[in-house]
Amino acid sequence: MSVLIYIDSADGHVKKSSLEALTYGSTLATQLDVSAEAVILGNSSDDIAALGKYGVKKIYHANNDLLNHLDAQVFTNVISEAVTACGASVIIFSNNVNGKSIAPRLSAKLKAGLVSGAVELPVLSASGAFTVKKAVFSGKAFANISITTAVKIITVAPNSYKTIAGEGTAEVVLLNTTIGTPKIKITAVNKVTGQVPLSEADIVVSAGRGLKGPENWGMIEEMAKLLGAATACSRPVADTDWRPHHEHVGQTGLAIAPNLYIAIGISGAIQHLAGVNRSKTIVVINKDPEAPFFKAADYGIIGDAFDVVPKMNEAIKKMKGL
Amino acid sequence: MKILVCISKTPDTTAKIAFTDNNTKFDNNGVQWIINPYDEWYALVRAIELKEKDPSIVIHLCTVGSADADPIIRKALALGGDEAIRVNADSHDSFFIASQIAEIAKIGYDLIFTGKETIDYNGSSIGGMVAELLNLPYVSLATKFEQSGNKAIITREIEGGEEICEVEFPVTVSCQKGMAEQRIPNMRGIMAARTKTLKVVEPIAIEALTAITSFELPPAKAGVKLVSPDNVEELIRLLHEEAKVI
Numbered sequence A: 001m002s003v004l005i006y007i008d009s010a011d012g013h014v015k016k017s018s019l020e021a022l023t024y025g026s027t028l029a030t031q032l033d034v035s036a037e038a039v040i041l042g043n044s045s046d047d048i049a050a051l052g053k054y055g056v057k058k059i060y061h062a063n064n065d066l067l068n069h070l071d072a073q074v075f076t077n078v079i080s081e082a083v084t085a086c087g088a089s090v091i092i093f094s095n096n097v098n099g100k101s102i103a104p105r106l107s108a109k110l111k112a113g114l115v116s117g118a119v120e121l122p123v124l125s126a127s128g129a130f131t132v133k134k135a136v137f138s139g140k141a142f143a144n145i146s147i148t149t150a151v152k153i154i155t156v157a158p159n160s161y162k163t164i165a166g167e168g169t170a171e172v173v174l175l176n177t178t179i180g181t182p183k184i185k186i187t188a189v190n191k192v193t194g195q196v197p198l199s200e201a202d203i204v205v206s207a208g209r210g211l212k213g214p215e216n217w218g219m220i221e222e223m224a225k226l227l228g229a230a231t232a233c234s235r236p237v238a239d240t241d242w243r244p245h246h247e248h249v250g251q252t253g254l255a256i257a258p259n260l261y262i263a264i265g266i267s268g269a270i271q272h273l274a275g276v277n278r279s280k281t282i283v284v285i286n287k288d289p290e291a292p293f294f295k296a297a298d299y300g301i302i303g304d305a306f307d308v309v310p311k312m313n314e315a316i317k318k319m320k321g322l
Numbered sequence B: 001m002k003i004l005v006c007i008s009k010t011p012d013t014t015a016k017i018a019f020t021d022n023n024t025k026f027d028n029n030g031v032q033w034i035i036n037p038y039d040e041w042y043a044l045v046r047a048i049e050l051k052e053k054d055p056s057i058v059i060h061l062c063t064v065g066s067a068d069a070d071p072i073i074r075k076a077l078a079l080g081g082d083e084a085i086r087v088n089a090d091s092h093d094s095f096f097i098a099s100q101i102a103e104i105a106k107i108g109y110d111l112i113f114t115g116k117e118t119i120d121y122n123g124s125s126i127g128g129m130v131a132e133l134l135n136l137p138y139v140s141l142a143t144k145f146e147q148s149g150n151k152a153i154i155t156r157e158i159e160g161g162e163e164i165c166e167v168e169f170p171v172t173v174s175c176q177k178g179m180a181e182q183r184i185p186n187m188r189g190i191m192a193a194r195t196k197t198l199k200v201v202e203p204i205a206i207e208a209l210t211a212i213t214s215f216e217l218p219p220a221k222a223g224v225k226l227v228s229p230d231n232v233e234e235l236i237r238l239l240h241e242e243a244k245v246i
Ligand SMILES: Cc1cc2nc3c(=O)[nH]c(=O)nc-3n(C[C@H](O)[C@H](O)[C@H](O)COP(=O)(O)OP(=O)(O)OC[C@H]3O[C@@H](n4cnc5c(N)ncnc54)[C@H](O)[C@@H]3O)c2cc1C
Pocket: A207, A208, A209, A210, A211, A233, A234, A235, A236, A237, A248, A249, A250, A251, A252, A253, A264, A265, A266, A267, A268, A269, A270, A271, A272, A275, A285, A286, A287, A288, A291, A303, A304, A305, A306, B013, B037
């Protein structure tokens, strides 16, 4: 028996969210007293064996060009071979783009109960119940869900479980399987390079309609650069094309849970909060003392963004000795 | 071409979230129900737009829910779509719901649209399960969808960007922002919806794979620590030394 963790990669590099999944999975394996093993698909330019420091002993590598782009159907079949190879009783994914695509398929294929977006390790009761906590109602509540099947699948919410690196290398085993022809053909990839992907960012600097227009985002981008942060925005800002759609956070945009979320000129409507309320620390800059966002904030400044933000940037530079 | 659009019912985005029965049930009291925004704004409206270009397209709506989902499905029919099917069952188990949808879809659709996720249980999993049960390709988190002969050309989200892909029908697609613009049903649509077929079928026997045991509300915030706009350096110091986040 084992816990099998799916290692997600893009352009040959392992994603940060997978390191969280590896830590989560190997911690769970220790609790269950079974081995922690992992599976990675496609070519990789990273040192896969070194991922052993996150607690996995063995990594199955399906090293095939056809697996460099996601076709969930093909990936599901390969991963299910790894499940059989290691006799996995729990399979862990990150609840990221690929995890959301593959885990449900695997769940239906194996008839293995799935909880998506786990925020903590499962609770194992003496009676054998296996209960996983996840955020529901867009972060306004949590549900404890028990998985009632022998084989279980969990996807871990990004930024919910801290990566722990120890010592050790993993044994890398090539997974030789026949790979189906992908039915999905990728014709173009448009990636913003050099930027932290919003879903993986530790720090997010976000701005709303209070900034008046797209020409005023220079100071926001500067702050993001100084902090190594990703930028985000409220829905009306994306709707009016001041900022790209993929920056839209909230109930109908991306839900994120960074360590630090800085909201500038955003009122804090309930639908906006729904996407950011699981951030560990929230800072609000708003000129209206009645802005609802202050109720959800840890730190705040009541003031004009055009005055406060440049001052913050100067203070960050000073702190960092820049 | 035949399109199946999966419609779910969710509490309004401003609904008060509370629980009853010792925190095991969602408190429906005073809750307004809406069509899950992803299903309405993106999946359904995109299907309607495709039909407007090609009137030979047939759109069926499908929901798994009890009779109290009827107003929601009628509202969806008022936006568009030819007929609706409701599977008469109440469940929060994704596999149960997906199996019911797959049973309906078995008769053969070229395209199955779901929303990206429901805004109540946030599973983001039913589309993938339906695709697996029907052995169809699955393109998740689509932001654009075009039809070109027997192929779909789809833009989907990836971390830090997007990918454009091609796939032959039949296919299952989960839809999010970018697919279409929100619409409001007009009087003609509302009148027409009254006479459209809403077929109610009984569920097939499927064992749930999960069960919700309890709910919790997040701990209340301690309250905001305000810093004067004339003392911005203090905020940066607090973030660095107290919160330790920068
Ligand atoms: C079904 C539904 C789903 C929705 N989904 C989302 C979602 O996913 N994400 C989302 O963000 N919204 C969503 N919304 C919209 C949401 O209700 C709000 O309308 C939106 O979040 C407001 O954006 P905003 O805060 O940028 O703008 P506003 O509400 O206009 O707020 C601007 C804020 O800036 C402040 N301000 C103005 N000038 C300055 C200045 N110089 N310095 C400092 N502060 C200043 C103002 O005091 C105000 O608080 C949704 C709405 C509905 C109905």
